[in-house]
Amino acid sequence: MSKKVLVLGEAREGALRNVSFEAIAAAKTISGGGEIVGLLFGDSVQSLGEEMIKFGADRVITVEHPHLKHYTSDGFSQAFMAVYEQENPEAIVFGHTALGKDLSPKIASKLASGLISDVTAIEGEGDDAVFIRPIYSGKAFEKVKSKEGLLFITVRPNNIASLEKDDSRSGDVSSISVDITNLRSVISEVVRKSTEGVDLSEAKVVVAGGRGVKSADGFAPLEELANLLGGAVGASRGACDADYCDYSLQIGQTGKVVTPDLYIAAGISGAIQHMAGMSNSKVIVAINKDPEANIFKVADYGIVGDLFEVIPMMIEEIKKIKTN
Amino acid sequence: MNIYALVKRTFDTEEKIAVSGGKIVEDGAEFIINPYDEYAIEEAIQVRDANGGEVTVVTIGDEEAEKQLRTALAMGADKAVLINTEDDLDEMDEFTAAKIIAEYLKDKDADLILAGNVAIDGGSGQVGPRVAELLGINYVTTITNLEIDGTSVKIVRDVEGDSETIETSLPLLVTAQQGLNEPRYPSLPGIMKAKKKPLEELELDDLDIDEDDVEAKTETIEVYLPPQKAAGRVLEGDLSDQVKELVELLNKEAKVL
Structure with missing residues (x-):
């Protein structure tokens, strides 16, 4: 059976986040040919609708209201429920x-x-879709399926490939008005x-520093490398605790979980809590003076230095x- | 103030995870209070000490979970409740857990409910907000600071590294992020006192819950370990040659540049 899927798009500083396009791709996989309806909530989001369509949505519904400028669970759930009741979808995908x-x-x-x-991967399509998600901080995975009724998933950024952007696609971008009250x-x-530029959780390249970076200034070469590769800078808890950088850069069990194509760990020993935040990266490079450092165990390429x-x-x- | 902390017994993260027959092997593993729930318990105790009232810790599980409840009592919670589902439920998901907890809490007039923002085993972070929604109260997730003045509440929450200041009011459910506080270790007198503190055990019948009403909506088909990564290559030779080789490998072999 084909499913109508609602996908909530998410904007950051006026542009859609990559995870919104990845969510559309996930929706396509589970839709079994059904319609993909993109949703955008905010105070001014109408102009982003077309972008969702070019990435695979069939049409887009926006809800604009001054109370939706900042996310609140009350405001966004009121907007969502209004659309839900109008559309009656069989599935929902969020980032x-x-x-x-x-x-x-x-x-x-x-x-x-x-x-x-x-969800980090989907096996099968349509009604047969099975969802893979990491458990125990990425040390194991589980395959989960929905028993019956509405299918509702959230997809981890940077794991499900978005569809190729197709500028020739067109579709309806409509808006509905919802009274957002009682927040x-x-x-x-x-x-x-968080630093300017590339979003750490969505970056294709992450250059992360640990205690070995030794000072806040020590992050400068890491930043230069990250900029060169169009990536973002991250850090271990050790570096954050030592005040070399802000906690917003922390990668690990507490902190962000990242799965970039390339993860460069510089001066990071590889504590288990750190590994929980990066071990599923596609390619890992370790640079550490200590040849015994744990990080070399998960690294694809290592340089002792x-x-x-x-x-x-x-x-x-x-x-x-x-x-x- | 009537304060509740929701806790979960979880695997110690330091444990090596083994899988047998599509399930995680639990025999002989070390279990702990989910670390994020420890922040919730600590904050609950601090709020009680500042405002008066009582802290009740609540968990769902089997008798094994008594140990984690006693630890929470030793930290300073006043009462504990174990909702024992061992005989009634073979499987549960977040829908199940939230519904059971909400049924328990619905007539308790809780002013403040605290939970961890995520459990380190299942990692979905759903139960807190689900419980709040079922109780019809507001919630704020991943909080790093909590100030209560009468029924007014001022919260700082972590949003992917940015911080947001939120003003709201009681009754409220919050979920704890790292940085909220430093959970205390149970003191020896605390451990002695905990043995005498009330620990109530309930089953679904006591809550008038029919098993069918809390039947899981999702099903775990299989649990497996990530494929073993082939041992990485530690490069050798002159440092500048190593770097040349690394960049070459990243470009040609891994194709990530």
């Missing part, structure tokens, strides 16, 4: 982002539905700590490739 994690259980509870969170949480302040010698050399070598 497993801060917003998706916060909102999806509330919606699932309202709909008395199951919810398969943090119980009021956001009085937002402090942006001083990161302050190795990283500048890497930058030079990569520049050579890029210019050729």
Whole structure:
């Protein structure tokens, strides 16, 4: 049976996040040929609708309201439920982002539905789809399926490949008006700590530093390498605890979980808590002075050496490739 | 103030995970209070000490979970409740767990409910918000600071590294993020006192729950370990040659540049 799937798109600083396109791809896999309806909530999101269509949505519904400028679970759930009641979908896909994690259980509870969170891969298609998700901090995986009724999943960023952007696709971008009322949480302040540029949890390349970076200034070569590769800088808890960088960069069990194509661990020993946040990266490079460091056990390629010698050399070598 | 902390007994993360017959092998493994729930318990105790009232820790599980409840009592919680589902349920998911906890809490007039933002075993982070929704109260997830003044609540929450200040009011459910506090270790007198503190054990019947009403909506078909990674290559030779080789490998073999 084909399924109509609702996909919640998520904007950040005026642009859609990659995970929204990945969610559309996941929706396509489970739809069995059914319609993919993109959703956008905010104070001004109409212009992003077409982008969802180019990445595979068939049409888009927006809900715009001043109270949707900042995410609140009350505001977004009111918008979502209004669309849900109009569309009656068979499946729902959100990104497993801060917003998706916060909102999806509330919606699932309202709909008395199951919810398969943090999906990293889908096996099979349509009604036969089975969902793979990491458990025990990525030390094991489980295959889960929905027993019956509504299918609701959240997908981890950077794991399910988005569809190729197709500029020739077109579809309807409509809006519905919803009265957003009675918000119980009021956001009085937002402090942006994350660095400019590439979002760490969605970066294709992550250059992460540990205690071996030795100081806040020690992150400079890592930043240079990350910029060169179009990636983001991350850190181990050790580096954050030592005040070399902000906790917003922390990767690990507490902190962010990342699965980039390339993870470069510089001066990171590889504590189990750190590994929980990065061990599923596709290619791992370890640079550490200590040949016994744990990080070499999960690394695909390792260099035993001083990161302050190795990283500048890497930058030079990569520049050579890029210019050729 | 009437305070509840939701806790889960989990595998110690330091444990090596083994799988047999599509299930995690639990025999001989070390179990702990889910680390994020420890922040919830600690915060519950601090809120009680500042505002008065009582802290009740609640868990779902089997008799083994008594040990984690006693630890929470030794930290300073006043009462514990074990909802024992061993005889009634073969499997549960987040829908099941939330419904059972909400049934227990629905007539308790809780002012504040605290939970971890995620359990380190299942890792879905659903149960807290689901419980709040079932109880019809507001929730705030991944909090790193909590200030209560009468019924007004000011919270700082972590949003993928950014921080958001939220103003809301009781009754409320919050889920704890790392950084909220430093959970205390149980003291020896605390451990002695914990033995005499009330630990109530309930079954689904006591909560008037029919097993069919809490039947899981999702099903785990299989649990497996990630494929063993082939041992990585530690490069050798002159450092500048190693770097050249590394960049070459990343470019040609791994194709990630």
